[in-house]
Amino acid sequence: MSQLRRLRKLVAGYKQAYIIQGALLKLSELASGIKDMREFYPAIHRLLNQQLKADNFYVVLCDQEQQFFLEYFADEKDQKVLTDAPSDAFASGLTGYVARTKRALLCNQDEYLRLVDNGDITAQGTACQYWLGVPLCRGEKVIGVMAIQSYDPECHYNQQDLALISNIAIHTVTAIDRVKSRELLEQTVRERTQQLQNINYSLQKEIRDRTNAEQLQSALYKISEMTAKSTDMMSFYHEVYQILAGLMKADNCYIALLNEAGDRLHFPFYLDQYTPTPKERTLQSGLTEYVIRSGEAKLISQAQLLDLVKTGVVARVQSGSVQTAISTSWLGAPLLVGEQVLGVIALQCYDNTYSYGEQELNLLRFVSQHIAVAISRKLSTEQQKRQHEELEKRIFERTRELRQTNLFLRLQVEERKKAEEKLFHEANHDALTGLANRQMFLMQLRQRFSYRNREAAPRFALLFIDLDRFKLINDTLGHHIGDLFLIEVSQRLQQTVREHDLVARLGGDEFVVLLGQIQSDLDAEEVADRLIESLRQPMILEGQQVCSGASLGIACYQPEYQSADELLRDADAAMYQAKSFGRNRFVIFNDSMRQQMLLELGQEQALQHAVDQKQFAPAFRPLVQAGHEVLGYQVLLDWQQGDAEYKAELSRQAAQAGLMPDIELELVRQICQRNASTTLFCLTLSNGHLNNTVLFDKLCHVLRRSVLPLHQLCIGFKEADLLRLTNTQLANLHQLKRLGIRLLVDQFSAEVAALGLVVQYPFDFVVLDTAFSRSLQRSDQRKQLLQVLLSLAQTHKYRLVATVAESDESRSYLTELGCCYFADSSPVSEAQSGLFQQLA
Incomplete structure (x- = not known):
């Protein structure tokens, strides 16, 4: 029997060793296969449940300061209590007791109460029937406690269970170290991997940032370039x-x-x-x-x-x-x-x-x-760009108005160059003939003068050409034929001179030719002869034959000339000298002509001085009606210095210089300042007072401020001048009449005897031309015209005035018919006779 018990005991021992060995083997497999401690503790729990009843199981780890950390727990009673339990709760309970004693503890209910009574522990949580806990030691150091407990009185733990869990605890520490080492390694790998990922993310972010920065910089460059x-x-x-x-x-x-x-x-x-x-x-x-x-x-x-x-x-x-x-x-x-x-x-x-x-x-x-x-x-x-385009448009429009051309500007550079070349050509060439204009000619002439110092003996000449009969051609045949005539003249001029000679049109019918590199003055004369002969030949213009000619003035270069304007001036003077001698000839400017020009200049200066100093006064000639009764006075211009010839020259120069309207206006102003009760003053003015708005306004202003009653003032205009005026300009006659003055038409029938004038406009006096009055007795036609004028005078209430000498037989004939006349006596100033004292 004793041998049988020994054998059974031996079999139980082997069985227990086998169980422990199997548990340790499984624990080793767990330690090798599990990487996460959160999976490791449940696996140990399942392993214990396979060997013994361990439904209530927990693992607590502690550090060197005896701070406890609950790693895993499974409890059917105190699940929530364990979850919320503080660290010091484990230190004062059975867990802390095992950790302090470093020995495994198998404790039933009686042993638990004994430990509580002795003060070794503090009662906590639900009281269990059995509690089994072993320390987790790494060498001599306790790193934690692993425990199981049972609330079932039928479930008993014994020493075999204690031995099993103790052996598991020993290998558990090793497994924990292995798992933790692996976990630490994996954690290190994860951290390093995370670091590498963070670095990679930083690099990727830097790459993205640089790429974005490059894209942004590229975008900014593109925006700037646009x-x-x-x-x-x-x-x-x-x-x-x-x-x-x-x-x-x-x-x-x-x-x-x-x-x-x-x-x-x-x-x-x-x-x-x-x-x-x-x-x-x-x-x-x-x-x-x-x-x-x-x-x-x-x-x-x-x-x-x-x-x-x-x-x-x-x-x-x-x-x-x-x-x-x-x-x-x-x-x-x-x-x-x-x-x-x-x-x-x-x-x-x-x-x-x-x-x-x-x-x-x-x-x-x-x-x-x-x-x-x-x-x-x-x-x-x-x-x-818009402002530039608007400026170009204004320039284009202005150029079109001035040059009468249709220029189309383009934005492209090549077309702009073409337009600029065309503008330059049109600015320096005559639009009708294509010849160089005044600007281009003066530029070439001045340039020729600037080069004269580079030549040893410069020889060149200037020909100034004025066409004969151009005004007649233009007025009779029309402006179109006149333009064709000028074009034909320009072509003949170009065909006559050499290629390197410059032909230009200064304006109107005036042309100039600059002859360069001539050998002597005779060369200029030969060219002038050829030009005159060429222009004398008839021209066929649209089926009509036109004949003309030219007057030429030649000025050859001399070292005494200081500027191009002087050479042009002398050529112009020579041309006028040629016109005064007749048509189709040329004159070469010389020193005697220069002396004559200086003389005329002195006369012009004397005239200007006389006008500025108002060295003129009105002269009076009686206006006599039938019965030798003085009806009024004709007001004439009287210069206060010089003889009769000098005074006549001053009047001629004043007319040529355009000063006569201002002089006439001054005479009107002097007459209007008189205070005469019955005398009539007759004054003939130039037509500028009618066709020039400024002069007409000045005349009206003087008349409105007149001291003399305006019905005693009679203002007249020549028939030839009135025929050149438009209907609008002739309407100013009615405005003068409305101011209250009387009107007179002077030198009537000198050209055409425009009866429409005396019928259509309210003239008070019609002064017959001297030639008409003198030839009256010898022309039946003019006698008939006189009868018509006398008949119209009855209807339109104007008086006929004859301008004929007393010795002429027409005087008595005209006076018998009732015409008035101007007295034969020379005009006298107010100071020369006491006749005008009554007018003071």
Whole structure:
């Protein structure tokens, strides 16, 4: 029997060893296969449950300061208590007791109460029937406690269980170290991997940042380059949009700009999937104005937009009758140049799955500054371009008016060069004949003078040409034939002279020829002979034969000449000398002509001095009617110095110089300042007082301020002058009549005897031409005309005045018919006779 018990005991021992060995083997497998401690403790729990009843199991680890940390627990009673248990609770209980004693403990309920009574532990949690705990030791150091407990009285733990769990605890520490080492290694690997990932992320982020920076820099370069391109503004805005779309999502984008006054918005670029391009409008309360008012970039979500609308900060803007759609995300930045807001660039999105962020906000804020500068420069460039184009247009229009040409300017450089060449040609050439004009000729002549010092003996001559009978041709055959005549003359001139000689038209019928590189003055004479002969030949112009000729003045270069103007002046003087000798001839300027010019210049200066000093006064000749009764006086011009010949020369020069209207006006002013009660004053004026508005206004002004009653003043004009006036200019006669003066037509029938004048206009006196009066007795036709005039005088209430000497037989004939006449006596000044004392 004893041997049988020993064998059974031995079998039980082997069985226990086998169980322990199997448990340790499984524990080793767990330690080798499990990497996470959160999986390792449940695996140990399952291993214990396979060997013994261990539904309630926990593992507690502790550090050097005896701080306990619950690693794993499973308890059917105190599950929540263990979860919330503080660290010191384990230290004062059975767990802490095993850790302090470093010995395994198999404790039943009685042993538990004994330990509590002895003060070794503190009662905690629900009391168990059995508690089995072993220390987890690493050498002599306790690193924790592993324990199982049972609340079932039927479940008993014994020493075999204690031995099993003790052996498991020993290998558990090794397994924990292995698992923790592996976990630490894996943690280290994970941390290193995370570090590498962070580094890689940083590198990727740096790469992205650099790539974005390169893209941004490239975009800024493109924006800067676009300002220098010659594209229009619409293309410019599209290119800006393409650049912006390469940086961020920009399916819906618009640019709004303020006008110069800053009170209206227009949208030069607008791209939106729901809303058409809005028209220019005044400032309202939209998001665009919100950004303009704040002067800052704004990122607004749909919720923020609704809040802004609700609070009244912004209002939804309508585009015509269509209200704009609500965007899910709106991004806008002001276009700032310095402190000035040009407008806003905005992006918006209607996709609920996408919204703009701070990165896009910062990017748009940065890019908008450069876009604003580019837009400002582009607008300035466009404005300068428009101003330049407007200036070119004005120049073109002005040139067209002056040159009567149709020039079309092009923006391309080649066409501009062609236009400039054409402008230069037209500015320096006569439009009708194609010859050089006055400007071009003077430039060439002055240039020839500037080169004279480079030559040893410069020889050149200037021919001044004036066409004979051109005015007659132009007036009788018409301006068209006159133009064709000038063209034919220019062609003959060019065909007669050499290629290197310069032919120019100064204006009207005046031409000049610059002969260069002549051997002697005889060369200039030969050319002049050929020119005269060429121009004498008849011309057939549109089926009509036209004959003309030319008068030439020649001035050959002499070292005494200081300027080109002097040479032109002398050639002109020689031409006038040739005209005075007759047609179809030339005259070479010489010293005697220069002396004559100086003499005429002195006379002109004397005339100007006499006019400035008012060295003239009215002279009077009686107007006598039948019965030798003085009706009034004819007022004539009397110079106060010189003999009769000198006075006549002064009058001629005054007429040529255009000074006679001012002198006549002064005579009218002197007569109007007289205070005569009955005397009539008759004064004949030049036609400039009728065809020149300024002179006519001055005459009316003098008459309105007259002291002399205006019905005692009679103003007359020559018949030949009146026939050259237009109906509008002749209407001034009626205006003079309305002022109250009397009117006179002088030298009537000198040319055509225009009866329409005396019938149509309210003349008070008709003065017959001297030649008409003298030849009256010898011409029956003129006697008939006289009878007609006398008949019309009865109807139209005017008086006929004869200008014939007393010795002439026509005087008595005219006076018998009732005509008045001017006395034969020479005109006398007021100081020469007491006759006019009554007029003072």
